[in-house]
Amino acid sequence: MRGIAVYPGSFDPITKGHTAILHSGLVAFEKIIVAVAQVNACTMCEHAHTRMALEAGVSDAELAALENMDETAFDRRTWLAIAHARERTRANFAPVVKDASREALAEALSTQTRSDVGDVARVMTVANRIANTLNAL
Numbered sequence: 764m765r766g767i768a769v770y771p772g773s774f775d776p777i778t779k780g781h782t783a784i785l786h787s788g789l790v791a792f793e794k795i796i797v798a799v800a801q802v803n804a805c806t807m808c809e810h811a812h813t814r815m816a817l818e819a820g821v822s823d824a825e826l827a828a829l830e831n832m833d834e835t836a837f838d839r840r841t842w843l844a845i846a847h848a849r850e851r852t853r854a855n856f857a858p859v860v861k862d863a864s865r866e867a868l869a870e871a872l873s874t875q876t877r878s879d880v881g882d883v884a885r886v887m888t889v890a891n892r893i894a895n896t897l898n899a900l
Contacts, residue, residue: 791841792883793819795848798829799884802852805891807898843871848884856885 793816800809813826828836829845837845847868851859859865868877 790816790820791844793821794825794829794837794841795845795880795883796887797821797826798845798849799852799887800891801829802849803888803891803895805894807894808887808891840871843868844876844880847872847877848880851881851884852888856881856888 793812796812797809797816800812816826817823825836827833834842834846846864872880
């Protein structure tokens with residue numbers, strides 16, 4: 764799991780190498796996006812992002828593990844990022860109390876990565892709330 768990356772280049776023409784690098788970054792964040800959609804109970808977003816996650820290379824087994832919250836299916840850093848996104852979403856992004864799980868997260872993920880994961884979770888939560896509202900109309 765890494766932070767947000769800037770990938771400069773002319774991309775003229777775009778090559779398989781370009782797309783391989785882009786997809787490797789998408790895989791980690793698509794898992795987080797699907798996890799946040801599950802917490803927010805946004806079936807429309809969960810469906811769309813599950814499809815996008817599959818296209819980005821997330822396996823059916825990993826998607827099932829997200830659904831069942833099976834941490835053994837992921838490497839430690841990825842699992843901590845997913846759990847962090849879910850926790851922040853459930854807490855509605857309220858200030859976090861320091862505890863042992865916070866310390867483990869700080870040891871495994873850089874400040875920038877934690878911030879990036881939190882940002883993705885916030886954006887997805889806003890999108891999920893909008894989609895849920897529109898779905899209810």
